[in-house]
Amino acid sequence: MTAAVAAQPQTADDLLVATGCTKRFGGLVAVHDIDFTIPRGGIVSLIGPNGAGKTTFFNMITGLYVPTEGSIKFDGQEITGSKPHEVVRIGIARTFQNIRLFGNMSAEENVLVGLHHRLKGRWFGAILRPPSIQREEADAHAQAMELLDLVGLKTRSQTLARNLPYGDQRRLEIARALATGPKLLLLDEPTAGMNPEETRRLTDFVRELRDRLGLTVLLIEHDMKVVMGISDRVTVLDHGEKIAEGSPAEVRADTRVIEAYLGRGAAEAG
Amino acid sequence: MTTAVRSRRPAVSNPFASMDPRRRRIGVLVILAVLAVVYPVAFRALESTFPFIPWPGTAVLITCATFGILALGLNIVMGFAGLLDLGYVAFYAIGAYTTAFLASSHFGIHISWWIVVWIAVATAAIFGILLGAPTLKLRGDYLAIVTLGFGEIVRIVFRNLGDITLKLPDFLGGQMIIGPNANLTGGNVGINPIDPPTIPIGGPWGDQIVFSNQNAIFSWYLVLALMALTFLICVRLRDSKLGRAWMAIREDETAAAAMGINTVTTKLLAFSLGASFSGFAGAFTGAYNTAIFAETFNFNVSILVVVIIIFGGIGSLRGVVIGAFVVQYIDKTLLPFLGDNVVNGPLQSLGNATGIQLLTDFKLTTYNYLLFGILLAIMMIRRPEGLFPVESHKAELHGIGVAAEVTAGSADELAIAEEIAEDIVLADDVEDPRSAAEAALEADTPPSQIRDRDLPEDTR
Numbered sequence: 001m002t003a004a005v006a007a008q009p010q011t012a013d014d015l016l017v018a019t020g021c022t023k024r025f026g027g028l029v030a031v032h033d034i035d036f037t038i039p040r041g042g043i044v045s046l047i048g049p050n051g052a053g054k055t056t057f058f059n060m061i062t063g064l065y066v067p068t069e070g071s072i073k074f075d076g077q078e079i080t081g082s083k084p085h086e087v088v089r090i091g092i093a094r095t096f097q098n099i100r101l102f103g104n105m106s107a108e109e110n111v112l113v114g115l116h117h118r119l120k121g122r123w124f125g126a127i128l129r130p131p132s133i134q135r136e137e138a139d140a141h142a143q144a145m146e147l148l149d150l151v152g153l154k155t156r157s158q159t160l161a162r163n164l165p166y167g168d169q170r171r172l173e174i175a176r177a178l179a180t181g182p183k184l185l186l187l188d189e190p191t192a193g194m195n196p197e198e199t200r201r202l203t204d205f206v207r208e209l210r211d212r213l214g215l216t217v218l219l220i221e222h223d224m225k226v227v228m229g230i231s232d233r234v235t236v237l238d239h240g241e242k243i244a245e246g247s248p249a250e251v252r253a254d255t256r257v258i259e260a261y262l263g264r265g266a267a268e269a270g
Numbered sequence: 271m272t273t274a275v276r277s278r279r280p281a282v283s284n285p286f287a288s289m290d291p292r293r294r295r296i297g298v299l300v301i302l303a304v305l306a307v308v309y310p311v312a313f314r315a316l317e318s319t320f321p322f323i324p325w326p327g328t329a330v331l332i333t334c335a336t337f338g339i340l341a342l343g344l345n346i347v348m349g350f351a352g353l354l355d356l357g358y359v360a361f362y363a364i365g366a367y368t369t370a371f372l373a374s375s376h377f378g379i380h381i382s383w384w385i386v387v388w389i390a391v392a393t394a395a396i397f398g399i400l401l402g403a404p405t406l407k408l409r410g411d412y413l414a415i416v417t418l419g420f421g422e423i424v425r426i427v428f429r430n431l432g433d434i435t436l437k438l439p440d441f442l443g444g445q446m447i448i449g450p451n452a453n454l455t456g457g458n459v460g461i462n463p464i465d466p467p468t469i470p471i472g473g474p475w476g477d478q479i480v481f482s483n484q485n486a487i488f489s490w491y492l493v494l495a496l497m498a499l500t501f502l503i504c505v506r507l508r509d510s511k512l513g514r515a516w517m518a519i520r521e522d523e524t525a526a527a528a529m530g531i532n533t534v535t536t537k538l539l540a541f542s543l544g545a546s547f548s549g550f551a552g553a554f555t556g557a558y559n560t561a562i563f564a565e566t567f568n569f570n571v572s573i574l575v576v577v578i579i580i581f582g583g584i585g586s587l588r589g590v591v592i593g594a595f596v597v598q599y600i601d602k603t604l605l606p607f608l609g610d611n612v613v614n615g616p617l618q619s620l621g622n623a624t625g626i627q628l629l630t631d632f633k634l635t636t637y638n639y640l641l642f643g644i645l646l647a648i649m650m651i652r653r654p655e656g657l658f659p660v661e662s663h664k665a666e667l668h669g670i671g672v673a674a675e676v677t678a679g680s681a682d683e684l685a686i687a688e689e690i691a692e693d694i695v696l697a698d699d700v701e702d703p704r705s706a707a708e709a710a711l712e713a714d715t716p717p718s719q720i721r722d723r724d725l726p727e728d729t730r
Contacts, residue, residue, distance in 0.1 A: 062528060088530035096528075102521035105514070112511075113518045117530035119511045123539055126510030127503050137510070180530050 015040040015184055015216045016061070021070035023056050023240075030056040032240040033070070038184065043210055043217045045227045047251075048237035049260055054220045055097055057237070058186055061218075062094050063087040075183065089117050093182035095173040097189045097220070103162035107153055107172050110161050111144040114179025144179065151175040151205070167198045171205075178209075184216045185209065191223050199223060203230050228252065236260065306494055310487045324607035326599050328486040332558065333602055335493040336551050338594035340571075341578045342500045342587065343547025348576070349585035350513060351540035352520030354414040356572050357401070357421025361545035363567035364397050365390040365552025367428055370461040370562050383467035387553040394549025395542040402541030406534055409523075421572050429564035432457015460563035464556050467492065482560050489558050496554060497591070500547055504587050507543070516540055570639065574601075577642050581649055583656025592658055601638050609634030 016038040023031040031053040038044050046054050059065040061072060063084040071080045079087055093114075102110050119140055125133045148154045151171040156164060161172060170190060177185060187206070191199040203226050209215045221227045227234060228248040236244040236251060238260040244251050251257055310328040317325050326334070340362060347355045368390040372381045381389075405416050435449035448454075455461070466482035473479070481489045507513050515536045518526040527533050556562045574597065582593020613634045621629025649656070 064524065064528070083532075084524075084527040085530050085532045088528065094528055096525065100522050100525040100528075102518050102525065104521055105517055109514055109517070113514050113526070113531070114529050116511055116515055116518075121511050123507070123510075123512050123543065126507050126512050129506055129510075133510075140511075176529060 091183035347544035357417035361548035365549030366556035390553035398542035398545025462561035589658030
């Protein structure tokens, strides 16, 4: 496992620094002037009502969207405007809110795709298949099986991704993301649609990833029990603006947060 | 192949059933190879002994194998990477013309075919990139339209460059650059003769082996070797990092990019490698026929290759090769045979009796594309994954569990087809017994259990 995911030094500095990030779609401001940092080795959550701009922000970090304004630095390196595959290569991996596995490929193949950029072979290597490529392929398959084992899917490695049960698909997506060898793992609603038991197991698993592998995790999550239980810090977005930030306890007590979620009346009553 | 076939057929009917898959594969390959070598020699005898069977001639087999190479190449673009390409004939033409330019009296250049073929492959690959680069952002229908246009442009350019005059405008001096009336490509007349491949080995056939249509048997062995090479390369590409990247793009381009795949270079590689096989086939065809004409590289060729791929099973290497042989056999041997011996005569006399012009002139072979159209439509309705599909496509197109069902109407043809599929297991056989068993287990999962867990999260 340690071979598959780069080991991290545990320091207090910030792994990701976003400054003044804005994303406009025509006249619509999806994300407005957000400053945001993720401390190395931390688990940070991004919450907010539907349409608050959480996923848009995710997409800016992972290169799917280019910020209209502002900049994003990762590990001291400017990544604003980088292509998605370049962002992955410097150590950011993600899962998707609506699972986006490669449905007609087996679980193992899905993870192998995650390993793609870490394999050195080129097209002529694929055709000539010299011993070095054969070794690389064998190693990749072994590594993929290790990752599947880590998420508890070893026995289903040859099942097509589309045929896996829902919870397994979520876990396979995480395995695929881990295969890219990330420093920062972005999970977009990883427990959506899971039952309480599955949710608890996944939460423990995410914590374990951080503790054992030194991963930094950014989480979008609606399940407040998960968010409050796992996060070192919570950032709340509403209508594209950051309205609160702090420890779970602080955020929970914040009137603006209660307002955003439950409406003004609830905030006043509380 | 399918769980349905397994259970329907008694085990004794398959002599290979008890062997392990690898040995079985090698056994089948050896038998196929022996048949391929012996058949053209035995063809005359077979034909005269059993004249009521439409035996394909060696020339037909050569066309089959040529289209096998084309189908394998297009399968990389369409089957692996999921990019719909309707102008694939362009690269076939480019390969053939490259060969003609470099190995004929047209320009007086006579390079050995064994070298020219690689130049043709490289040229086709470069044009694959040239076509791929501007179309990278296009998907589906739009890509199909652009590639279709490209295919036509290439044909017309080759036709029209037979008579070209290129002159600087007068204010730049008016010098002649090309021409007047230069003949670059032979125009409608084409280029003839082209040097065929030769090997300087003497024997009862003369002082060298010439691989041209004058010597069909040796040409058949050559094209078979080329097809086997193509097949091997395709197997290796499929099972490589690159093959997985192609399939990931086919499945979900955004997710593929988010997993670190450079979708631009990966798609360009699909275009250029796919095109290079087409150039390979073109280099053979040009030299084998020792002549090329621009009009033979028309849109119908592109469509025929697409038909072959869909018929055989898109994405399945074994499927597209068998598809090429079946479709070309139907086109070149079966339809003429049925026409001459069964259909044409009665319909023509009916036409003479009734005075219907359409029937008086009836020739079955002129309706070949109509029949392929009908065949394709039936395939799309009855068996969209093709005759010899990749396991995953079958699952996708029929849903879990439904794959095991065979509709009663087409059961007979399918039983035959699947019997062939079961027996002819070439090296690309993907399923190992374990995954096949697992797929069977999948199919047995009660639908209710699946439905419950497959709901998108926002509906819960």
